[in-house]
Amino acid sequence: MLDQQRIEELSSGRDRGAGIRVVVGETTGFAHTADLSESGLLSAARAAAAVAREGGGGVREIALSPLRDYPSHATILPEEVDKAKKIDLLRYADEIARSQGSSITQVQVALGDSTRRFLVANSDGVFASDHQVRTRFNISCVASGDAGMQTGYRPVAGTRGFELLTMEAIEDAARGAAHQAITKLDARPAPSGDLPVVLAGGSGGILFHEACGHGLEADAILKNASVYAGKVGQRVASPLVTLVDDGTVAGEWGYLAIDDEGRPGARNVLIENGVLTDYMWDHLRARKSGRASSGNGRRQSYQHLPMVRMTNTYLLEGDSDADEIVAQTPRGVYVAQLGGGQVNTATGDFVFGMTAAFMIEDGKITAPLRDCNLIGNGPEVLQRVDAVANDFSMTPGTCGKDGQSVPVGTGQATMRLTGVTIGGTAS
């Protein structure tokens, strides 16, 4: 990490181990160990199996299928890139950001890469291994002005090697983050209350990840803890909404050749033209419901239990023109970048932050707004989509659930919602 033009932290680490899951009836026993010797694995297996309290012993032979080995698509493996070269990239980004204006007073640039190799086998005979290489770069800028400090942020991340970080990608991110901070120096307080909202293509996808994605995960569905339980075949959204979760988008942050249960990543249509078509499934939840997993069983590491998680979740683009959508909005808020969010799957209520937003007045994008939250209800917002443009793009993010973080992608084209509550302070 480069901070205040100093390389402040250079860290490397390694973790390896095994997680063992034993399922008996409705109960899952789980143990993990960093000891990969035969005795270490056996003792973890015994600990996991201890939950089978009535268990009568016995030996069952399992015929594993031949190993399916999925190679990485990375062309330049990050571990083979000189550390000095990575540092040069950080310095270059810092320089570009600072050259955007004298009000840029701080720049923080971070670069990280990870290589994850795993092998999964289960008593159904699944036997597969994957090699996941991910690279991530992000830049944060602080601009200082008379009215205080403002921040700008841009990530670049993919399930790719070092080839992801082209000069062009770095320059775009550095300029974008700096301009975002500088623009916000003139920001005025955001309005308070219900207003039409135009979401720019890309980072707005997190709204759908939060507003409905989490509610379509089968663990919440099977516990009847989601507003979408029992609604397959029903209209749950505007006809303009087709929502897809897709682990197969090569190179995207949420891409996976196989999920952490050995199931190949898949493209799953969740909502088609407004009608709920399916949920997302992992092995356990699918087995309970007598169907196949949809390739959504993911875990943070061997120390965590797999559960239903999203991969790349996006809304298909429409055929409107993005500029036209703004021009046809007399008064509203234009959200150029959304930050993180949070949802209660049982009620559908969600919140997320606007980290770059502007007023729309008389069909034109005008004054920048200070950071604030949007709040809404998933099922309601899905009905309020009244225009979708044709400028689709995706953004990387990190999704947290029950204390586990996994990389995900979200995406959409510029679109309009007829009304969302803006949590500002101005009237």
Added chain:
Amino acid sequence: MSELMERAERILDAAKGDEQIEVYLSRGTDTEIQAYQGDVENLSTASSSGIGVRVLRDGAAGAQVGTAWAGSLDEEAIVEALRQARDNARFATEDEFVAFAQPDGVEGAKLELSDASVLSTPLDEKIAMALELERMVRGGDPRIRQVDAANYSDYVAEAAVVSTKGIRASYERSGAFVSVEAIATDGTSDQTGWGLSAGRAPHELDLSEAANDAISRATRMLGAVKPASMKGTAVFDPRSTATLLAIIGGALSGEAVVYGRSFFANRIGEDVASPLFTLLDDPTDPRHFAASVFDGEGLACRRNVLIRRGRLEAFVYDTVSARRAGTVSTGSAVRGGIAGSPSAGCRALQLEPGSMDQAEIFRRVGNGIFVESLTGVHSGVNPISGDFSVGITGLMIRDGQLAEPVREITVASTLQRMLLDVRYVGSDVEWLPGSAAGQSLAIDGIAVSGS
């Protein structure tokens, strides 16, 4: 001396030439149980250990530090981590302020933070607690239609920090928790409520407290409506106050301050809050779940008063941020596990209690909004600019009493304004897991966005 400390010390012997080494070792055992529909849904038990190592070398213009970690205490993993840390140090910018902590003579507080009964309590008893908690919530109110998960978890952890500078610190801690999320329904819509009880051992847990909290939070939100936008007084419940204090604590980190990333920068001695507001970070108070004898660099934790009667008095520092600010560490280095480097942060915040209980605060406020939970805190609060806008659920306060439940609203202000607008501080302190305790807190001038 603990066995872990001996292992850590042996690693120091690998120091070459005039390089310095700091080793952080940790080891722990934890158990997690989830009950669902009268059965154990998940049960996991595991031990883990790891090492974080930092190597420092002196250069012409200052020191360079490299970091590495490994999720095991194998000889091979340790040797590899040391090699990586050494290599990484070569690339760090030489910096005159970078240094490892030096022993400063401050004695660690005598705290008993570990309870052996976490390990000696039979697993069956722990399972029974999770099952009983679920049963209590399911049977506690006819409007409860589902219990999403009833959890029991505990841990015992030990850690040691040693360095070639003479740091020798080790400690043990334990914790036990139950938590439960209830879903209540009135036939047309659902609401959720979450309850917990925490202690250092299973026998300290209060299942009915957790169950009743979840039930009452879920059921009293039934029929919640979106109110009209307004501006007025908000009363934060203890959990919401704790969240708020943790955010304010972030801006009181000496690191945020020296880097100009805090709205408190350059304001020492100024009145930044209401005179009712006295905030301290005190890891030596054993009532706090985050109490600790040593900080992340192995210095003794101490009681630091940060804001006294509204006046900003101090920030918390680790060694490096203190050197940048021209002062000394306040024993406030925190680290996020083996992979994290130490940084300056608050560990055990508490707000000096006032004299009124929650009911008295409601009476005095008369009309306003009671904030029961905050959402979107990580996206809606900017500790640099102080902008604050978060989603809430809660209840209206009318004529000094709780009235109808409300949802899908945001409350907004700036952190600067909110601190000055504190009107009442409650006496009802709740010691919660996390970096802050909380009590009821009434704040004026809050903009509420509804319909």
